[in-house]
Amino acid sequence: MNRHPRPPAPITYELRIHGHLDPHWSTWFAGFTLTPEDDGTTTLEGTVIDQAELHGLLTKIRDLGTTLVSVTSTDAPNHEHGSTTDPPAR
Numbered sequence: 001m002n003r004h005p006r007p008p009a010p011i012t013y014e015l016r017i018h019g020h021l022d023p024h025w026s027t028w029f030a031g032f033t034l035t036p037e038d039d040g041t042t043t044l045e046g047t048v049i050d051q052a053e054l055h056g057l058l059t060k061i062r063d064l065g066t067t068l069v070s071v072t073s074t075d076a077p078n079h080e081h082g083s084t085t086d087p088p089a090r
Helices: 023-027 051-064
Strands: 011-018 033-036 041-048 068-073
Touching: 011 051, 023 033, 041 051, 051 068
Parallel strands: none
Antiparallel strands: 011 041, 011 068, 033 041
16 A cells, blocks of 8 residues: 655644844734733744754744744644554554
8 A cells, every 4th residue: 555644733732032123024924923922022922834944943033043942842743644654564
């Protein structure tokens, strides 16, 4: 039987950076919501389709010269959709 791996399901991430970003940065972080927090950080929340897109987002944060405080996946892991192979048949 020919089995093809399923593409990974999009994952929602919440990234927190040091400092407040001006709202005009929301176009650079297309698809992400920017929320200034009371503690002096900014939360970016949105969905990425794969690890390459996540790394691109992290590169943008690096290029801003700001400090990345945290990266959190807000989706519960779903092993059924995230699996690239099926278990061996018994």
